Amino acid sequence: MFACYRQWTARSLKALLLLLCLLGSASGGATDRSDGEVKLKVTATAYNSLPAQTTGNPAVGAWGDRLKPGVKAIAVSRDLLAMGLEPGAEVTIEGLPGRFRVMDKMHRRWQRKIDIYMGNDRDAALEWGKRPVVIRWSGQDS
Numbered sequence: 001m002f003a004c005y006r007q008w009t010a011r012s013l014k015a016l017l018l019l020l021c022l023l024g025s026a027s028g029g030a031t032d033r034s035d036g037e038v039k040l041k042v043t044a045t046a047y048n049s050l051p052a053q054t055t056g057n058p059a060v061g062a063w064g065d066r067l068k069p070g071v072k073a074i075a076v077s078r079d080l081l082a083m084g085l086e087p088g089a090e091v092t093i094e095g096l097p098g099r100f101r102v103m104d105k106m107h108r109r110w111q112r113k114i115d116i117y118m119g120n121d122r123d124a125a126l127e128w129g130k131r132p133v134v135i136r137w138s139g140q141d142s
Contacts, residue, residue, distance in 0.1 A: 036138055036139055037136055037137070037138055037139060038083070038084065038085075038136065038137055038138075038139040039134060039135075039136050040080075040083075040112070040134065040135055040136075041112075041132060041133070041134050042077075042080070042112045042113055042114050042132070042133060042134075042135055043112060043113045043114075043130060043131070043132055043133075044093065044113070044114050044115075044116055044128075044130070044131055044132070044133040045113070045114075045115050045116070045125075045128070045129070045130045046115065046116045046117075046118045046124070046125035046126075046128040046129075047075065047115045047116070047117060047118065047125060048117075048118055048119060048120055048121065048122050048125050049067050049068070049069070049117075049119060049120055050120065050122065061073070061075070061103040061104035062075075062087075062103075062104045062105040063087045063088075063103070063104075065101075065103040065104070067103060067104070067117055068119070069119030069120055069121070070119060071101075071103070071117060071119075072098050072099065072100045072101065072117070073100060073101050073102075073103040073104065073117040074091060074093075074100045074101070074102055074103070074104070074114045074115060074116055074117060075102075075103070075104035075105055075106050075114065075115040075117070076102055076104075076105055076106065076113075076114050076115075077105075077106045077110040077111050077112060077113040077114070078105060078106070078108050078110075079111045079112065080112070080113075080114070081105060084139050085102060085137055086102065087102055087103070087105075088101060088102060088103075089101070089102045089137050089138070090102075090137065090138075091114075091135050091136065091137045092135065092136045092137075093114075093116070093133050093134075093135050094133055094134040094135075094136075095133060096116075096133075100116065100117075103117070104117070114133075114135060116128065
């Protein structure tokens with residue numbers, strides 16, 4: 001009955017996920033894709049390069065990128081990766097200046113979530129807390 005799933009490519013799964021997100025947008029979600037730009041409401045928390053906050057080397061992101069204080073980086077939930085937010089992509093976060101680069105990914109339990117890198121400043125991360133934000137990135141029509 002479900003034998004056809006083997007024929008699905010990564011591109012078709014990505015398109016299906018995007019379609020589902022767009023349908024969610026029509027029913028009150030916060031996903032928008034226009035003019036090649038993706039706009040999405042997510043939950044944002046903050047993290048640091050501290051051994052207690054990660055497994056492995058806290059100064060290295062999931063794809064081998066070096067994290068050091070002053071770098072504008074984010075970690076993203078894996079569902080955002082499936083929506084086309086690729087490693088190295090630049091993201092704007094409403095309310096924060098500049099562009100942030102996707103340099104890390106989060107545990108698979110998280111959805112529609114980003115983690116903003118705040119160097120070694122644990123107090124700044126705690127002050128940020130957890131809040132909703134709107135992110136934007138350039139979607140690629142592949």
